[in-house]
Amino acid sequence: MAVTEPAPAAPPAAYEGILRRQTMRESAARTYARSLPIVPVRARGLTIEGADGRRYLDCLSGAGTLALGHNHPVVLEAIKKVLDSGAPLHVLDLATPVKDAFTTELFATLPREFADDARIQFCGPAGTDAVEAAFKLVRAATGRSGLLAFTGAYHGMTSGALAASGGAEDVTVTRLPFPQDYRCPFGIGGERGARIAARWTETVLDDPKSGTPTPAGMILEPVQGEGGVNPAPDGWLRRMREITASRSIPLIADEVQTGVGRTGAFWAVEHSAVVPDVMVLSKAIGGSLPLAVIVYRSELDTWQPGAHAGTFRGNQLAMAAGTATLAHVRENRLAERAGTLGAWMLARLRALAADHPCIGDVRGRGLMIGVELVDPEAAPVDGASEAPPDPVLAVAVQQECLRRGLIVELGGRHSTVVRLLPPLTLTDEQAEAVIDRLADAMAAAERSPHRRTATGSIR
Numbered sequence: 165m166a167v168t169e170p171a172p173a174a175p176p177a178a179y180e181g182i183l184r185r186q187t188m189r190e191s192a193a194r195t196y197a198r199s200l201p202i203v204p205v206r207a208r209g210l211t212i213e214g215a216d217g218r219r220y221l222d223c224l225s226g227a228g229t230l231a232l233g234h235n236h237p238v239v240l241e242a243i244k245k246v247l248d249s250g251a252p253l254h255v256l257d258l259a260t261p262v263k264d265a266f267t268t269e270l271f272a273t274l275p276r277e278f279a280d281d282a283r284i285q286f287c288g289p290a291g292t293d294a295v296e297a298a299f300k301l302v303r304a305a306t307g308r309s310g311l312l313a314f315t316g317a318y319h320g321m322t323s324g325a326l327a328a329s330g331g332a333e334d335v336t337v338t339r340l341p342f343p344q345d346y347r348c349p350f351g352i353g354g355e356r357g358a359r360i361a362a363r364w365t366e367t368v369l370d371d372p373k374s375g376t377p378t379p380a381g382m383i384l385e386p387v388q389g390e391g392g393v394n395p396a397p398d399g400w401l402r403r404m405r406e407i408t409a410s411r412s413i414p415l416i417a418d419e420v421q422t423g424v425g426r427t428g429a430f431w432a433v434e435h436s437a438v439v440p441d442v443m444v445l446s447k448a449i450g451g452s453l454p455l456a457v458i459v460y461r462s463e464l465d466t467w468q469p470g471a472h473a474g475t476f477r478g479n480q481l482a483m484a485a486g487t488a489t490l491a492h493v494r495e496n497r498l499a500e501r502a503g504t505l506g507a508w509m510l511a512r513l514r515a516l517a518a519d520h521p522c523i524g525d526v527r528g529r530g531l532m533i534g535v536e537l538v539d540p541e542a543a544p545v546d547g548a549s550e551a552p553p554d555p556v557l558a559v560a561v562q563q564e565c566l567r568r569g570l571i572v573e574l575g576g577r578h579s580t581v582v583r584l585l586p587p588l589t590l591t592d593e594q595a596e597a598v599i600d601r602l603a604d605a606m607a608a609a610e611r612s613p614h615r616r617t618a619t620g621s622i623r
């Protein structure tokens with residue numbers, strides 16, 4: 165059945181049962197399932213259809229995975245081709261034509277200077293596996309152990325990645341301030357704030373009493389995603405490159421979420437013309453199926469055979485889907501499209517902020533957009549110029565969005581940043597519809613008589 169025909173709605177008892185059984189049987193750690201209690205049965209492009217027969221505009225896109233949206237024809241075709249060819253689906257890390265084509269296409273998209281002298285390691289299937297591999301690689305290559313990471317970072321859920329994300333104590337990770345205009349840790353923002361943040365990094369590295377021995381590497385996201393959509397200023401990123409290069413510290417760019425056109429460049433490091441030593445890639449490179457790699461300067465390739473192994477490193481379907489996705493984004497200049505459409509959406513959202521004092525900040529790059537929600541009536545904390553975050557309102561906005569058929573994620577330090585990660589294939593009309601629904605949802609959440617402050621009083 166073509167996805168344009170509405171799916172017959174399942175009887176409410178059927179999908180309610182699915183949701184109830186999920187609640188009973190799945191871990192308390194389940195995440196999206198809590199805030200988005202829907203049962204997707206079909207999907208195409210931006211649209212997901214629920215078992216309830218309702219359609220939703222999906223601006224979560226598998227946490228930024230679906231560069232081409234759901235079930236793009238070129239992706240489906242690529243998967244079918246492998247299935248029909250009789251090719252083996254599981255091959256560990258053996259060479260195959262499918263893998264060869266993927267590597268060729270991936271290298272063709274990478275900055276020339278980097279790709280010309282790069283090696284690739286296929287990792288376990290998740291982004292976090294590739295982050296761990298990157299840490300292991302730079303530790304092996306430098307003989308050092310510590311890592312530099314930034315406030316607000318998110319790199320995954322395995323122990324090393326989690327430590328680098330600030331989610332666990334780990335003495336080997338030194339946390340440095342990420343430059344941000346809104347809620348700048350130095351209360352300044354802008355270029356000056358970024359300069360001070362860079363200066364801090366330099367001081368930590370050069371002060372023999374900083375308590376931070378020369379680390380094995382520095383990891384950063386060119387635009388922090390889960391941390392609340394914080395784009396790194398280009399000048400600051402270049403400074404990080406200079407600081408690390410002059411001290412022989414490998415720079416690891418985590419492009420798991422920013423890659424494949426999302427931010428308006430094929431790879432987000434291209435905005436600043438920074439060439440990292442290691443790139444961590446996952447999400448969109450698998451065209452909706454699990455795939456994760458690190459690509460790095462050949463000089464770092466001091467690993468012994470088997471130094472980083474894993475059973476599921478040869479997902480042929482993901483490689484085929486990924487090749488098709490990378491080629492489609494490249495051939496159709498979808499990164500540029502994400503840049504222009506994203507700028508238009510940001511402008512629309514900033515205009516909306518004028519009528520909604522609960523919008524504290526609108527920021528982003530390309531189609532990686534964040535709207536930070538605040539309580540404009542509450543007093544700023546400790547002399548900050550920004551109003552405090554409003555997590556209760558954020559949840560209400562997310563729910564009102566869902567009621568209006570719009571799926572959005574919440575992120576940021578206090579889960580108060582509404583995140584938009586639509587596919588790069590988003591049309592102008594769809595972008596309008598997304599903004600309209602979000603604006604409506606925001607107005608409804610603001611009006612809600614049940615809106616409560618974090619302390620429990622009704623506003």
Ligand code: PMP
Pocket residue numbers: 227289290291292293295318319320321385389390418419420421422446447
């Ligand atoms: N790095 C970044 C920048 C991410 O956004 C994520 C996931 N959101 C990860 C790493 C971890 O990826 P995964 O969830 O596939 O382990």
